[in-house]
Structures are given as C-alpha cells and as structure tokens.
Amino acid sequence: MQGELEWCEEHPAYQSPARTAVETLLCLLVFVSYVPQDLSIVAHGTRAISSRFVLFHSLSSTMTLALRLCHPVFYSAFNCVDGGPYTGWKAYSALLGVIQAAVQFIASMILLALYAAHRTPPTADEPVEYPEPGVPSTVIKTTVGTVAVTVITVSLAFLWCNQFPYFDQDDPGTLGRYTAVYIVGLGLWMCLLVPANLAAVVLQFVYQLRTAHELHSQGALSLVSLLMQAIALVSLAVAQTLRSRSGIMWVGPPWHSIQRFLEMWVAFVSTINTQLAYLLVGLGFLALFIAVLLDRRSTGRITL
Numbered sequence: 001m002q003g004e005l006e007w008c009e010e011h012p013a014y015q016s017p018a019r020t021a022v023e024t025l026l027c028l029l030v031f032v033s034y035v036p037q038d039l040s041i042v043a044h045g046t047r048a049i050s051s052r053f054v055l056f057h058s059l060s061s062t063m064t065l066a067l068r069l070c071h072p073v074f075y076s077a078f079n080c081v082d083g084g085p086y087t088g089w090k091a092y093s094a095l096l097g098v099i100q101a102a103v104q105f106i107a108s109m110i111l112l113a114l115y116a117a118h119r120t121p122p123t124a125d126e127p128v129e130y131p132e133p134g135v136p137s138t139v140i141k142t143t144v145g146t147v148a149v150t151v152i153t154v155s156l157a158f159l160w161c162n163q164f165p166y167f168d169q170d171d172p173g174t175l176g177r178y179t180a181v182y183i184v185g186l187g188l189w190m191c192l193l194v195p196a197n198l199a200a201v202v203l204q205f206v207y208q209l210r211t212a213h214e215l216h217s218q219g220a221l222s223l224v225s226l227l228m229q230a231i232a233l234v235s236l237a238v239a240q241t242l243r244s245r246s247g248i249m250w251v252g253p254p255w256h257s258i259q260r261f262l263e264m265w266v267a268f269v270s271t272i273n274t275q276l277a278y279l280l281v282g283l284g285f286l287a288l289f290i291a292v293l294l295d296r297r298s299t300g301r302i303t304l
Contacts, residue, residue: 013080013086015093020096023093026232027103034108037221047120047126048212048218049211049219055144062151063147063196064104071190115140130213158186202280
C-alpha cells in the first residue's frame with residue numbers, strides 16, 4: 001500500500017481543484033450543447049438531418065469512448081482509484097477525462113433516440129435528406145447498439161485486466177510475459193478502432209454537408225446547437241490533450257526517412273486518437289454551422 005500511495009502522489013493523475021471545476025463545467029457544456037438540437041427535433045421533426053449523420057455520429061461517439069477507456073494513458077488514474085489511495089474529489093478529478101467522454105456518448109445516444117422517435121417521413125415532393133432513401137431507424141439502432149455493446153465491453157475488459165500494474169512487481173518474469181501478450185492484443189484492438197473511428201468522424205459530416213447543400217434548407221438543424229457543439233468539442237479536445245500530455249509520444253525528428261516519419265506518425269496518432277476525434281468533430285460542426293448559415297443568408301431565412 002505504501003508503494004501504491006507513493007507512486008500515485010509522485011505521478012498525480014488528478015487535476016487541481018480549479019482545473020477540476022473548469023473541466024466539470026466543460027463536461028456540462030458538452031451535454032447542454034446537444035439540447036437545442038434535441039428540442040428542435042421534438043418540435044420540428046428531422047428534415048435536413050441525415051440519417052447517415054446520426055448513424056456515424058453515434059458510432060464515432062461510441063468508439064471514442066471505447067478508445068478513451070482502453071488507452072494506457074488512463075491506466076494510472078484507474079489504478080490509483082481502483083484499490084488505490086484516490087478518494088473523494090481526487091478520484092473524481094482523475095476519472096473526469098473518461099466521464100467527459102461518457103457524457104458526450106450519452107448525449108449522442110439521446111440524439112439518436114429522439115431522431116428515431118420523431119423522424120420525418122419523406123414524400124415525393126419534399127425529400128428530408130440526401131441521398132434518399134435514408135438508413136432505416138431500426139438499422140441505425142441495431143448497428144449502434146451492437147457496436148456499443150461490443151467495443152465498450154472489450155475496452156472495459158482491457159482496462160479491468162490491464163497488465164501494467166504500477167504497484168505489483170513481485171514476479172518480474174510473469175509480469176514481462178503477460179505484458180507482452182497484453183500489449184499485442186491492445187495494439188491490435190486500437191489498430192482496429194482508431195481508423196474505424198476516424199472514418200466515422202469524417203463520414204458523418206460528408207453526408208450531413210451534402211444533405212444541407214442539396215436540400216438548400218436548414219430544416220430541423222439548430223444553428224445554436226451546431227455552434228455550441230463546435231466550441232464544446234474543440235475545447236474538450238484541448239482539455240483532454242492537456243490532461244494526457246505526458247503520455248503523448250513524438251518519436252524523434254521525422255524527416256530522416258519515410259520509415260522514421262511513419263513511425264513518428266503512428267506513435268503520435270495512437271496517443272492522441274481521442275483528442276483528434278473530438279477536434280475533427282468540433283471542426284465538422286463548425287463547418288456545418290458556416291455552410292448552413294451562408295446558405296440561409298442567401299435566402300434570407302435563418303432560424304436558430
């Protein structure tokens with residue numbers, strides 16, 4: 001216990017009370033940023049909201065949470081809380097990085113549920129998205145539910161059974177063997193999740209921007225929500241980067257050879273994958289906000 005206490009205090013995974021308060025407010029901002037869009041869907045339906053956007057946004061939120069859970073940069077915080085010395089506000093502060101990801105995941109699931117419940121049916125004269133037909137709500141819910149159960153369960157298993165015990169060094173030989181097996185498994189898992197997540201991040205805005213462009217209609221899109229989401233998610237990317245900056249890898253000068261550049265790039269992206277996802281989603285919401293605003297200004301019809 002003494003070694004555990006010393007390690008956790010020498011390498012604190014918690015933030016100062018002031019930063020903990022700021023990150024808590026950011027957590028609330030992430031959730032609140034979805035509320036105007038949720039209310040707009042309830043009041044006006046889902047016209048101009050792409051079903052593929054909802055699908056890929058839900059998938060990216062799910063995989064980002066899974067990546068946050070299984071990323072080794074979180075292990076020290078988890079170990080210091082689970083059987084470690086952190087309690088009270090220190091435990092909350094140490095886990096806040098994952099709590100933020102969980103809140104964004106929950107907000108995206110509420111958006112999905114409301115979209116499915118209040119979905120506007122297309123008509124021959126008035127399409128609701130582009131391209132038509134959209135993805136059926138049943139397919140969206142089944143796909144997202146299956147992916148969520150699978151990736152979150154596997155990531156929790158990696159977290160719970162992690163073989164990076166900072167405090168138990170009784171058998172270095174066994175530790176080395178288990179660590180090697182664990183690193184290979186975790187590496188393969190992250191090699192699957194990272195590109196899939198980035199693809200979902202990009203595709204959601206490809207389809208939503210295309211829908212907004214083709215329909216020339218704001219529909220049920222909330223400009224307030226788009227702007228708030230852009231601010232909240234870019235801020236979340238910055239906060240997560242500052243929180244885990246000690247674990248970000250940059251492998252030497254990248255310009256010596258192509259191999260060196262690829263090694264540097266893979267190491268760097270693997271350690272900032274969740275931050276990169278939040279940054280890209282935030283910038284995507286900003287691009288969508290600008291595109292819808294410019295289109296609405298050209299027609300003289302803007303609703304918040």
